[in-house]
Amino acid sequence: MPSQTGKNPSIIGPFLTRRAQLADQQMLNALHDECSLPSRYARYASARKSLTTAQWSRLLHPGAGVTWVTVLRDSPETAVAVTHLLKTDHPGRGELALLIGDQYQGQGLGTWLFRLAMSTAEDDPAWRMVTATFSAYNKRARAILQRHGIYLPPVSHGAVDVTVHVRTSSGRCR
Template sequence: MARRITGLVSVGAAALVALERGGEWMMASRTSPGVSCRGVSRRSADVKVARRSPLARLQQADFPASATLDLPSVRMATRTDRITLTRPAVADDYEAVNEMHAKCSLESRYARYGAARRSLSHREWATLCDRALGLTLVTVPADNPSRVVALTHLMRTSELHVRELAVLVEDSWQGEGLGPALVSYVVGLARTVAPGCRVISASTGRSNARMLSILRGLDAAVKYTAGATAEARIRVGDGIRR
């Protein structure tokens, strides 16, 4: 039976319970702000394979391969009743992901990466798909699973127990609540399949009021840097100060 999640903060655990029962996770049409979660961070896609330090290898258990491989496809209904499926990314998604990048506006791509890049390299995509380094999700229309319309990352950082969140939503799918729902879903995953993750970090432009509203709705502590960037941290476990 379908379950409607009505608030951003309550999405994580409730959504996973609904999934376990074979339910559908649907976006709220009124309580979730109509925002495009376009650019959370520019760093996670720039991670180099060479960064795989002994510390990173030691922390592999934070994202057990069995847990991320077994994640079900999550059904999400947009405010205009377009149905999407979100699942773990695989190497074969590379071309579809870059096709999505080509469809994104310069503004969306710059908000995500801090640069006007049109694609990811093979090496970058292999890094993002490496379960030892984090979790990458692709979102596709239910009626066109070969097309990627959103990309979500929860990647390892140099800080122990801290993961970095980043989201890119194709322009034609923005403004329908997809970005906020993806952020909430990933925060829920951080609390369940990634027990070693205690803090989620995210970076966005300090003028991106919509994105900052989403993060604050998830109890993020936001700090403004000397430049044009706002840094947010969401606590998802005990024992780590924000």
């Protein structure tokens, strides 16, 4: 479990994860551009190659939730992942989304970012559940959730919507 709740930079292996800033937009658009079509589609269910300044600003607004950027420790101008834990129109319900650069997938970063987001939700009593929507073909997202004992509906195509109940420090669901 991550030792940080997302307020301070966190390190795992060669990666440093910190709260995203407006100035990160260019390197995050470079990350989007470098990701393969299947990776972008797994995240957005579209071929999105960039975020506009208005879109990025909305994601970073404090009322929207929390957005983190993961960079290489030895090259902090290189974004390797972006993680969002966003509020929705439904009180107590958030949305979790990850985009990890193709060459950094399969190294445990997705699992670690999932745990960071969930520990952040657990530390805030306002969060009761978190949803994740991803392509049915996204085997890595499915594996992360299954390793955490989260039920996945049997689907073979289209989008998968999963709800994760936020737990308290005693392990109970809110």
